[in-house]
Amino acid sequence: MSRIVIKNLTYSYDGSFDNIFENVNIQIDTKWKLGLVGRNGTGKTTLLSLLQGKYSFSGTIISSANFEYFPYEIKDKNQTLYEIIEKINPYYEQWKIQKELNILDFDTLDFTRPLNTYSHGEQTKILLAVLFSKDNTFLLIDEPTNHLDKTGRQVLANYLSKKTGYIIVSHDKRFLDNCIDHVMSINKAGIELQKGNLSSYIENKKRQDEFEFNENEKLKKEIKQLKKASRRTADWADKTEKTKYGGKNNKSGLRPDRGAIGAKSAKIMKRATVLKERMSESINKKSALLKNIDRDDSLNIEGKKFFKDRLLTVKKLSVIYDDNPVNQPLTFEINQGERISLTGKNGCGKTSVLKAILGQIKSYTGTIEYNRQLKLSYVCQDTSFVKGSLDEFCKIHKIDKTNLLSLLFKLGFERIQFEKPLQDFSEGQKKKLLIAKSLCGQANLYIWDEPLNYIDIISREQIKNMLIGSNVSMIFVEHDAYFCEEVSTKEIIME
Numbered sequence: 024m025s026r027i028v029i030k031n032l033t034y035s036y037d038g039s040f041d042n043i044f045e046n047v048n049i050q051i052d053t054k055w056k057l058g059l060v061g062r063n064g065t066g067k068t069t070l071l072s073l074l075q076g077k078y079s080f081s082g083t084i085i086s087s088a089n090f091e092y093f094p095y096e097i098k099d100k101n102q103t104l105y106e107i108i109e110k111i112n113p114y115y116e117q118w119k120i121q122k123e124l125n126i127l128d129f130d131t132l133d134f135t136r137p138l139n140t141y142s143h144g145e146q147t148k149i150l151l152a153v154l155f156s157k158d159n160t161f162l163l164i165d166e167p168t169n170h171l172d173k174t175g176r177q178v179l180a181n182y183l184s185k186k187t188g189y190i191i192v193s194h195d196k197r198f199l200d201n202c203i204d205h206v207m208s209i210n211k212a213g214i215e216l217q218k219g220n221l222s223s224y225i226e227n228k229k230r231q232d233e234f235e236f237n238e239n240e241k242l243k244k245e246i247k248q249l250k251k252a253s254r255r256t257a258d259w260a261d262k263t264e265k266t267k268y269g270g271k272n273n274k275s276g277l278r279p280d281r282g283a284i285g286a287k288s289a290k291i292m293k294r295a296t297v298l299k300e301r302m303s304e305s306i307n308k309k310s311a312l313l314k315n316i317d318r319d320d321s322l323n324i325e326g327k328k329f330f331k332d333r334l335l336t337v338k339k340l341s342v343i344y345d346d347n348p349v350n351q352p353l354t355f356e357i358n359q360g361e362r363i364s365l366t367g368k369n370g371c372g373k374t375s376v377l378k379a380i381l382g383q384i385k386s387y388t389g390t391i392e393y394n395r396q397l398k399l400s401y402v403c404q405d406t407s408f409v410k411g412s413l414d415e416f417c418k419i420h421k422i423d424k425t426n427l428l429s430l431l432f433k434l435g436f437e438r439i440q441f442e443k444p445l446q447d448f449s450e451g452q453k454k455k456l457l458i459a460k461s462l463c464g465q466a467n468l469y470i471w472d473e474p475l476n477y478i479d480i481i482s483r484e485q486i487k488n489m490l491i492g493s494n495v496s497m498i499f500v501e502h503d504a505y506f507c508e509e510v511s512t513k514e515i516i517m518e
Contacts, residue, residue, distance in 0.1 A: 025052075025053040025054075025087050025088060026050050026051065026052055026053065026086070026515040027047045027049075027050070027053060027074070027084070027085070027086040027088065028049075028050050028080070028083075028084070028085040028086070029047055029048060029051075029083075029084050029162070030048055030082055030083045030084075030085075031046050031047070031077050031081070031082035031083070032044050032046070032047040032048075032073070032080060032081070032082040032083075032084065033046055033047070033080065033081040033082055033241050034069070034073060034080040034258065035330045041067060041439070043065075044066060044070070044073075044080075044214075045067045045213075046082075047082070047213065047214050048140065048234045048474060049207070049214060049216060049279060050138040051145075051190075051207075051216075053086070053088050053161050054187045054188055055187070055188070055204060055205045056183065056184070056186070056188075056189060056191075056202060056203045056204045056205065056206075057190045057191070057205045057206070057207055057319040058191055058192075058193065058199045058203035058205070058206050058207070058220075058221055058225075059071075059191065059192045059202060059207050059208075059209070059221065060189075060192075060199075060206060060207070060208050060209070060221065060479070060480060061208055061209030061210065062209075062435040062451050062479045062481060062482070062483070063435060063452050063455065063478065064435070064436070064440060064448075064451070064452055065209040065210075065438075065452030066209055067165075067192045067209060068165055068192065068449070070209070071092065071163040071165060071190065071192070071350070073142070074086075074090055074163060074190075075090050075092060075163065075346070078364075082510065083514070084173075084229065086161070086413060088159060088160065088161035088188070089157075089159055089160050089161065090160075090161055090162075090163055091154050091157065091160045091161070091163065092145075092162075092163045092165065093151060093154055093162060093163065093164045093165060093167060094150060094165065094167075095111055095149060095150050095153075097153065100137065100138045100139035101137050101138075101139060102137060102138065103134065103135050103136060103137055103138075104132065104133070104134045104135070104137075104138060104149065105135065106133070106137060107138055108120070108153050110397065110405050111150075111153050111154070111157075112156065112157050114151060114186065115153065115156060115157075116156070117134070117347065119133065119156040120152050120153055120156050122156075122299045123151075123152035123153075123155050123156055124148065124149070126182050126185070127148045127151070127178060127179070127182050128178050128237045129145070129148050129152070133482035134214065142168050142170075142369050143170030143369065144171045144172065145177045146170075146208070147167055147170060147171060147179070148175075148179070151164075151167065151182075155186060159439050160188070161188050161189065161190075162188065162189040162190070163189070163190050164189055164190065164191040164192065165192045166192055166193060166450075166477060167179060167191070167193065167196075168193055168195050168502070169473075169476045169477065170369070171369065171502060172177055172366075172367070172368050172369045172502050173366065173502050173504050173507075174368060175368075175369065175502075176195065176197075176198050176502060176504070177201070179198075179199075180197075180198050180201035180202045180351055180411050181200075181201070181202075183202035184201060185204045185335050189204065190207070193477070194451075194477070194479050194480050194483060195251050195502075195503050195505075196221055196222070196480060196483075196503075196505055197224075197503075197504055197505045198227075199220065199221040200220045200221050200222050202335070203220055203221065203466075204218065204219070204220070204227055205217065205218055205219070206219065206220070206223075207222060207226040208224065208228075212493075216449075217305050217360075221480075225480075228394075235397055240453060245319055260386065260418060263362065268297065283411055285405070295495050310315060320432075320433035320485070321433075321485070321488065321489065322430065322433055322434075322485050322486065322488075322489040323462075323489065324462050324469075324493050324495055325465050326465065326466060326467065326469070326493065326494065326495035326496060327398060327465040327466060328359065328467075329359060329394075329397060329468075329496075331394065332358055332359050333356060333358055333499075334357045334358060334359060334393060334467060334468050334496055335353060335356065335357040335380065335391070335392070335397075336356050336390075336391075336392040336393070337353060337355050337356070337376075337380070337389070337390070337391055337392075338354050338375065338389050338390045338392075339352040339353070339354055339388070339389035339390070340352070340353045340354070340379065340387055340388070340389035340390070341387060341388045341389055342375040342376060342378075342379055342384055342387045343386040343387055343388065344375075344386070348388070349371075349375050350371055350372035350375070350376065350517055350518070351518045352388075352389060353376060353389075353515070353516075353517060354389075355515050357468065357496060357498055358496070359496050360495075360496060360512075361496055361497075361512050362446065362490060362495070362496070362498075362499070362510055362511050362512045362513075362515055363498040363511060363512070363513050363514070363515055364495045364499060364500075364507045364510070364511035364513070364514045365377070365499065365500050365515050366419070366500075366507065366514055366515070366516050366517065367499060367516055367517030367518065368425070371517045371518065372517060373472075373500045373517055374404065374472055375502065376517070377401075377472050377498070377500065378391075379391060380470065380498075381399065381401055381470060392464075393468075396467060397467045398465070398466045398467045398468070399466060399467070399468050399469075399470055400461045400464055400466035400468070400469045400470065401461070401470045401471075401472075402454075402457050402458055402461050402469075402470070402471040402472060402474045403457070403472050404472050404473045406453035406457065407448060407452060409445045409446065409448065409453045409456060409457070410444070410445055410446045411444065411445055412444065412445065413427075413428075413441055413445065416445060416456070416460075417496065420460055422463045422464070423463060424461060426463050427459055427460070427463055430459040430462055430463070431455065431456065431459050433485070434458075434459065434482050434485065435455075435479070435481065435482060436452070436454045436455070441450070449477070450476070450477040451477035451482075453478060454474065454475075454476055454477050454478050454484060455478060458471075458472075458478075458486065467496065468496050468497070468498070469495055469496065469497040469498075469499075470497070470499070471498075471499040471500070471501075472499070472500055473499050473501055473502065474486070474499065474501065474505060475501055475503050476488075483503070483506060486507055487509050487510055490510045491509060491510060498512075
C-alpha cells in the first residue's frame with residue numbers, strides 16, 4: 024500500500040503575510056478516490072500545485088507515485104493527437120487509450136485529427152483516457168465537468184468510479200457522490216479528511232455544526248452564570264475580610280476572632296478561585312467551537328415585475344452558423360415567475376439561443392418577440408473580461424459598490440480579497456462577481472448561462488435557495504442536474 028505523506032506543510036502566496044496552509048499533516052492512500060472540496064479561494068488548485076512541486080513551501084511531501092495534472096496544458100491545440108499524446112506519454116500504446124475511450128462511450132479515435140476539431144467535452148475524455156493509460160500515476164483532476172453536459176457528467180462519473188488513485192476537484196454534488204470514496208475538505212481552521220462520499224460528508228458536517236452550536240449556547244449560559252457566582256462570592260469574601268478589623272461587638276463586648284474570620288474569608292476566596300477556573304475552562308472550550316462553520320448567509324434577489332404576464336415568445340428559432348442551422352426549430356414562451364431550464368447535449372446550441380435572445384447573434388430563422396422595455400440581466404460563461412479594480416468594475420457596470428460587497432461577503436469572500444486585482448480572482452470568484460453584478464440590478468428577466476461553473480458547493484446551495492424562495496423570471500443553462508431539478512419550474516430540451 025503506497026501513501027502520500029504530507030508533514031507540517033506551510034505555504035503562503037508571494038507578498039502575503041497570511042498562510043493559506045499552516046502545519047498541515049495528512050496521509051493519503053494512493054488507491055483512494057478522493058474528492059477535494061472547499062470554498063472558492065481556499066487553495067484547492069494551489070494544493071494540487073504543491074503536490075506537483077510547482078511552488079516552494081515549508082514542510083515535506085513524500086510519495087512514490089508520479090503526479091499527473093488534468094487539464095494537461097496544451098499550448099497549440101492545432102497539433103494532431105499523435106503529436107500531443109507523444110508529449111504527454113512518449114511510451115503510449117494506442118490500444119490502451121482506445122480501451123479507455125470505449126469505457127467513456129467514445130467512438131474510434133482518429134489520431135491524425137487536430138485536438139481543436141473536437142468539442143470541449145470530447146477533449147476532456149481524450150486527455151483523461153491518455154493520462155489514465157499511463158503506469159504508476161496518481162491523477163490530480165481539476166474541475167473536469169465544466170464543459171460536460173448532464174449525460175457526459177454521468178458517463179465520466181461512471182468511468183471514474185471504476186478507477187482508483189486520484190484527487191478530483193469538483194463542485195457537482197451528484198457527480199462526486201458517484202465517483203469518490205473519501206472527502207478532503209479545506210476549511211477555515213485547516214484540512215479535514217473523511218471516509219465516504221460528499222453527501223455523507225455534508226451530513227456529518229451538519230451534525231457536527233449543530234452539536235457545536237448547541238454546545239456553544241450551553242457554554243455561553245454557563246459562563247454567564249459562573250461570572251455572576253464568581254463576582255458574588257468575591258464580594259462575600261471581601262465583606263467577611265473587612266469584619267476582621269471592626270471594633271468590639273455591642274452585645275458581647277468581645278473583639279472579632281480574626282483567625283476564624285480569616286479562615287472563613289480564605290475558604291470563600293478559594294471557592295471564588297474555583298469558579299474562575301471553571302469559567303476559564305468553559306471559555307477555552309467555547310473558543311475551540313465554531314471555527315470550521317462557514318457562513319451561509321441567505322441571498323436576496325429582487326426581480327422587477329413587468330406590466331405584462333407574457334415576457335418572451337420564441338417561435339421556430341434556429342440559430343445559423345456558416346449557413347447551417349445549429350439547432351432544430353425551437354418554440355417556447357416565458358411567463359412571469361417561471362424559471363426555465365434550457366437543457367441538451369454539448370453543441371446543441373443552448374448558448375447560441377440565449378445570445379440570440381440578447382441580440383448578440385443576428386443570424387437565425389424564426390422569431391423572438393418581447394417588449395423592448397423588458398429589462399434583461401445576463402450572466403455569461405466567459406470570465407476573461409473580468410479585470411482591473413473593484414471600483415473600476417462598479418463604475419463601468421453602474422453598480423452600487425456597498426451592495427456588491429455585501430453580496431460577495433455573503434458568498435464567502437474575505438475582506439482582504441476585495442483589494443486584489445480582479446484578474447487575480449479564482450475562476451469561481453470571478454463567476455460569483457458576475458452573479459453578484461446580476462443580482463445588483465433589478466431585472467424583469469434573468470438570463471444565466473452556466474452560472475455555477477467553478478462555484479463551490481456552499482455557494483451553490485445559497486443560490487439555489489435564493490431562487491427557490493423568489494418569484495423571479497429566468498431562463499438558464501446549467502449542467503448540474505441536482506440544481507436544475509430543484510430550481511427550474513419548466514424544462515425545455517433542445518435537440
